[in-house]
Amino acid sequence: MPHPTPSPKPYRIRTVKRLLALCFLLSLALGKTYLIPIQGEIDPALAVFVEQALARAEREGASGVVLLIDTPGGRVDAAIRISDRILQTPLPTLAVVQNAFSAGALIALSCRQIAMLPGSEIGAALPVVALPLQQPQAADQKIISALKGKFRAVAEARGRPVELAEAMVDPQVEIPGLSAKGEPLTLSADKAVELKVADFKAGSLSEALRQAGYSLETERLEPGPRVQVARFLTSSTVAGLLLALGLLLLLLELFTPGFGVMGTLGLAFLALYFAGGWLAGLSGAFELVLFFLGVALLLAEAFLFPGFGIAGALGVGSILASVYFTFGENALMVIAIAVIALGLGLLVVFRFLPRTRPARALVLESTISEHATGDEVEVGAIGVALTDLRPGGVARFGNKRIDVVANRGFLPKGTTLRVVEVRGPTVVVEALEE
Structure with a gap:
């Protein structure tokens, strides 16, 4: 005859319940983790959003803030604005990096901890000047020097390798075995962790939260319509x-x-x-x-x-x-x-x-049709406005149609005109007093 399965002892049940209650209370004490996406081009509107999101997290007693970074870069002034706000917040900050190029690298370095996701990279922060129909060109050396100083200051504030941070901005800073002279430094996930630019690698966001000791109760903040x-x-x-x-x-x-x-x-x-x-x-x-x-x-x-x-x-x-x-x-x-x-x-x-x-x-077609030129009329010639002069228009002098410009204000069609000046092709006229 089989022995009956023993029932759990009451004290063990109470212990489990207490542990569950303790975990629940700890989660309440920790508060929520706020997730702030940094995606696409870095611009001033994004900076406004990050400032508002951090203010809300501070106001609502968040346990920490996670910045999900996947950006090719963007405006330097906006990145500096975001960086300064991250450095100012008393909350723990974690950058979870998919890709943090250019301005995104500065934002990531500003966080207290950096987690690199699989296949992620960080760096390539050389400032460039872009114009339509042209390839981007490296910015002036003064701008490069100023941004390098900002990267240096942020790296020092967060205890990260200063020389590596500078090499991300200035292609003249050569790091043997990592970057050749003339190329800004870019690091893979493994290299970033190995060289202490980042703190650890994580396979996913939830894993990054666990490794960093953040609450798994999260709230994702998204940019509003404005x-x-x-x-x-x-x-x-x-x-x-x-x-x-x-x-x-x-x-x-x-x-x-x-x-x-x-x-x-x-x-x-x-x-x-x-x-x-x-x-x-x-x-x-x-x-x-x-x-x-x-x-x-x-x-x-x-x-x-x-x-x-x-x-x-x-x-x-x-x-x-x-x-x-x-x-x-x-x-x-x-x-x-x-x-x-x-x-x-x-x-x-x-x-x-x-x-x-x-x-x-x-559009008044007569203002763009072919006419006689200014050298065919002399100062003092009398004519009539064929169109409104706003101040440009067309006037008739004898049997010639000539483009003219009124010397003062608007003159309606039919106004009697007198030529007061001829400057090359420009004929300046005034209304003839009756």
Whole structure:
């Protein structure tokens, strides 16, 4: 006859229950681990998101913060902003690296611990300058030196190899057996751990949390709609196109009667351009005032002071300054894209669009048709405006149609004109007093 299975002793059951309760209480004491993804291009909008996420983690008593890093790099100023905020937080921070190139390497080095996932790499932080239609070029030596100093300071603060951190930025720092002179240092997961740049390897996020001693109760924080919209609008390509389209449509509005669709769309594109900077915390009232001051100066140059002079130069300078203050190191890229797009847009409008029927209803075709040249009219000649002068337009002098520019403001069609100046092909006219 088989012996009955003995029942568990009561004290063992109580011990297990106490252990489970203790584990539960410990998990409550530890609090949650907050996960912050650092993915895609590093930009100012992402910096705003990381600052907000860290503030929330501190406010809600998180046990630690994990940054999930998978980035090819991005803007140096945004990376420095994120790095400084990570260094300031009193919470334990862990970087779990899939790939941390360029600006991403600085963010990873700023964390107290670094875990490398299988196949991950870290480094290649040489700052570069990129322009449309060109290969990226290494930045000026002053910029390289400044960023190398930042990497050095972060490595010292976190007790990591300073020379290796500097070699990630400066290709002139040679590490025998690791990087040749002229190439920034990049480390595989194994090498990063071996050389103490990273703390350990982990097969997964959960394994990294266990090895680092973090609570497994996690909450992933994601960028909200505001940050996502800001990241889209402040990308160099989108910002440059918005700026170009806004200016192009406002220029075309000058050649159409009244204020209509093109002017409204132009203002809408410019509003989106500034909205992106405002949402990302890049621009405020100062940049907005600076930009529209530039536009006002260009309009004054066009309507009040024909020809390109001081007002026009100040207007262009004011617009460029507003872009620089908004986009910092990316301003050159934004301006280059805007100039290329604006040039192509003007080429299309004045070369091809006038031949289409819809364009004839929007743009005064007579302003772009062939006319007599300025050397066929003399100062003092009397004529009549065939189109509105905004300030450019067409006038008739005898049996000749000539492109003219009003010396002051807007002159309506039919105004009697007198030539006051001829500068090469430019014929400047004024309204003849009755």
